[in-house]
Amino acid sequence: MNYISLSDYLKQKYNTKVYKLSLTSGCTCPNRDGTISRGGCIFCSEGGSGDFASTASSLDEQLIEAKALVDRKISSKIPVSERKYIAYFQSYTNTYGNQEYLKNIFAEVLSHPEIVGLSIGTRPDCLEDEMIHFLGKLNQNKEVWVELGLQTIHESTATLINRGYTLEVFADAYRRLTAAGLKVVVHVILGLPGETDEDILSTVRYLSELSPTLFGIKLQLLHILRGTALAELYEAKPFHVYTLEEYCEIVGKCLKLLSPNTIVHRLTGDGPKKLLIAPLWSGNKKVVMNTMRKYIAELQ
Numbered sequence: 001m002n003y004i005s006l007s008d009y010l011k012q013k014y015n016t017k018v019y020k021l022s023l024t025s026g027c028t029c030p031n032r033d034g035t036i037s038r039g040g041c042i043f044c045s046e047g048g049s050g051d052f053a054s055t056a057s058s059l060d061e062q063l064i065e066a067k068a069l070v071d072r073k074i075s076s077k078i079p080v081s082e083r084k085y086i087a088y089f090q091s092y093t094n095t096y097g098n099q100e101y102l103k104n105i106f107a108e109v110l111s112h113p114e115i116v117g118l119s120i121g122t123r124p125d126c127l128e129d130e131m132i133h134f135l136g137k138l139n140q141n142k143e144v145w146v147e148l149g150l151q152t153i154h155e156s157t158a159t160l161i162n163r164g165y166t167l168e169v170f171a172d173a174y175r176r177l178t179a180a181g182l183k184v185v186v187h188v189i190l191g192l193p194g195e196t197d198e199d200i201l202s203t204v205r206y207l208s209e210l211s212p213t214l215f216g217i218k219l220q221l222l223h224i225l226r227g228t229a230l231a232e233l234y235e236a237k238p239f240h241v242y243t244l245e246e247y248c249e250i251v252g253k254c255l256k257l258l259s260p261n262t263i264v265h266r267l268t269g270d271g272p273k274k275l276l277i278a279p280l281w282s283g284n285k286k287v288v289m290n291t292m293r294k295y296i297a298e299l300q
């Protein structure tokens with residue numbers, strides 16, 4: 001079965017492999033600082049769902065550190081001076097803070113010639129029109145993606161996971177972002193407590209109906225991480241977590257529903273191993289990815 005992965009999209013567009021630099025904007029999250037709640041989404045770890053970001057202080061230092069991290073991870077023949085990158089602000093809510101400061105760092109990071117695009121992880125209830133307008137302008141020169149953690153369309157699950165906003169809020173932000181020409185990437189978690197496969201598929205069906213405007217989707221396996229409210233829930237009342245075989249099957253069904261124009265940014269998530277409680281098989285990334293790719297390749 002064919003689908004467009006993020007690396008295919010980037011390779012086609014930039015004619016080379018493009019690497020992500022995980023950066024920190026310094027923002028917190030209204031779902032953790034008490035504005036909406038103090039608990040946060042129940043699956044969110046201390047790192048604000050971005051446990052791999054650079055911790056250096058200035059943007060320049062962060063860029064140096066993040067590039068060095070990429071360099072240690074990859075075995076590439078492309079000289080460092082010729083590499084291209086997407087700047088990725090992943091942790092917490094990266095449009096929640098001083099708007100002028102945030103605009104400056106977004107514009108500054110895109111002023112680096114080797115950085116071809118910007119990806120901003122945020123919440124749909126933290127997107128002021130002015131920020132959207134500003135990002136829309138940046139997007140005219142280099143691509144800007146806005147990543148929204150929807151996770152599910154079902155309000156009962158959204159309440160259980162303490163997401164803190166309704167589907168209507170998501171739909172409104174999505175409409176404003178796409179009207180400004182921005183590329184939206186939506187995150188969906190597969191395996192949330194209480195959700196059936198049909199619940200997950202109706203979330204993906206809802207998103208597929210947004211096409212042709214839906215730029216990208218991230219499918220993420222539910223990870224139960226130490227120190228989260230989800231871990232407490234799981235320990236108090238264990239619920240079924242996917243086996244690798246079951247996960248391959250549900251991902252295959254999701255991919256079949258998506259428009260071929262939607263770029264699949266992820267087939268599964270990447271929780272920090274030291275915090276992982278379940279499912280433990282997900283800690284072996286190589287085996288997981290090989291199994292999934294083989295399963296999907298054989299799908300009709």
Ligand code: SF4
Nearest residue numbers: 029040041044048092
């Ligand atoms: S919105 Fe993001 S950073 Fe905030 S609690 Fe939820 S997952 Fe964590």
